[in-house]
Amino acid sequence: MCAPDPNAGRQAAAKAENNRRIAEFKADSVKQWNKESSFKDNIKTIRGLGRSRDLADFEEFSTQAQGKSLLGKENLARQFFQNKSVNEGGRSRRFGGKKAAQYFSKVAEIDRKMFNLATVGEAKVQTKIQRRQDAMIKREHANLGMGPQFGMPTMMPPKDRAGQFMNSVSFGMNVASGLMTMFPSDERLKRDVTKIGQSIDGYNIYKFKYVSSDREFIGVKAQEVLQKKPEAVGKLNNGFYAVYYDMIDVDFKEVA
DSSP: OOOOOTTHHHHHHHHHHHHHHHHHHHHHHHHHHHHHHHHHHHHHHIIIIIHHHHHHHHHHHHHHHHHHHHHHHHHHHHHHHHTOOOOOSTHHHHHHHHHHHHHHHHHHHHHHHHHHIIIIIHHHHHHHHHHHHHHHHHHHHHHHOOOOOOOSOOOOOOOOHHHHHHHHHHHHHHHHOSSOOEEEOOGGGEEEEEEEEEOTTSOEEEEEEETTOOOEEEEOOHHHHHHHOGGGEEEOTTSOEEEEGGGSSOOOEEOO
């Protein structure tokens, strides 16, 4: 009969946490897909309909300005010819020439404004539209954000094979005999071994951990007991040594 893995509880908790993270990642992925769909639609609107509206607004403004300029020319011409002086020579002739010069100067000013609107003005509007469009696209990118990140993988605690093996042997021996208690004590199964004392009968006492386990125990080395009292040592099916602790003056125990 095999004893349960001491790390089974932690493994189950790690699996549950990993499943939760996977479900959360999938849910966030669906949300991100919806955001990306909206992002693409918004970008199309900004580059298409939004830009078209801005250009249409400018064209409407330009048409109105052109109409006003034509009306202004018409008014200037009407005023000029209504007040045009008769050429009688002398001062009257000079006065009429001055008024004509003023008239053509005002007409030229109107033409110059329309030219600026059609060239420099349109270029400024195009630049303004492009900057506004870039700012809107940048804002859409910021709203989109990064996609869901799963992060580091969930760490799965390894099987505590040494602890499971020790529990199995202990359980089997206790069932087989209510008197004998045997625990695996082969030095090949141990790590972080530190000598902490010696028993009255001369057995070295050690504090150690089994490989693949972080639990600490106190006991002896089977190889040393084998030299001093061979009958207190048994060989397991896997080739490792175990010690019958009820035959020596050292108790096997776990450090609390």
